[in-house]
Amino acid sequence: MVSREFVAFLVVGGVAALVNFGSRIVLNQWMSYSAAIVLAYGLGMVTAYVLNRLFVFRAGAPVARSAWRFAVVNAFAVVQTWAVSLLLARLVLPALGVTHFVPDIAHAVGVAVPVFTSYLGHKHWSFRA
Numbered sequence: 001m002v003s004r005e006f007v008a009f010l011v012v013g014g015v016a017a018l019v020n021f022g023s024r025i026v027l028n029q030w031m032s033y034s035a036a037i038v039l040a041y042g043l044g045m046v047t048a049y050v051l052n053r054l055f056v057f058r059a060g061a062p063v064a065r066s067a068w069r070f071a072v073v074n075a076f077a078v079v080q081t082w083a084v085s086l087l088l089a090r091l092v093l094p095a096l097g098v099t100h101f102v103p104d105i106a107h108a109v110g111v112a113v114p115v116f117t118s119y120l121g122h123k124h125w126s127f128r129a
Contacts, residue, residue, distance in 0.1 A: 005056060009119050012051040017111050020044025024107055033103055037085055037110070041078045044111075045071070057127030066127050073121035077114035085110030 024040035031039070049070045053063070060066060088106035098105065 005123070006119065008056045009052065009122075010115070012048060012056055013115060013118075015051060016044040016048035019047045020111055021104075021107060025104075028103070033089070034082070034086065037082055037107060038078060041074075041081055045074045045078075048074075052122060052127070057122065060127035060129050069126040070122065073118055073126050076121070077118045080114040080117070081107075081110040083110075084113045 020040045020043065023043045024036045027036035027039055049067060052070075053066065057066075061069065085103075085106045088109055089102050093102045093106060
């Protein structure tokens with residue numbers, strides 16, 4: 001059975017992913033795809049921290065400690081997102097003959113990849129009292 005906490009984490013993650021994905025599209029107008037992925041991830045991460053602190057992991061570590069730990073967990077997640085996005089956009093999708101929406105498809109999959117590792121990291125480390 002899926003816990004209320006995990007469902008709330010998924011909803012918060014969905015909102016943060018929309019911020020991440022949408023800001024990447026906007027940022028990509030002024031910077032490279034690779035740089036836009038990383039900066040957009042940061043915007044999504046700030047959104048995720050605030051919403052997770054308010055709605056998912058309410059009891060827990062002090063703000064300074066949980067924010068630092070949240071950033072560390074997300075440093076691992078951004079590497080996953082960046083690597084998967086670039087691998088798909090530059091190698092896998094073109095090899096499969098995909099020609100439309102390649103950056104968007106690749107980034108959407110890249111954002112989804114670290115969901116479970118991030119949940120476990122935040123539950124057991126970032127917000128732990």
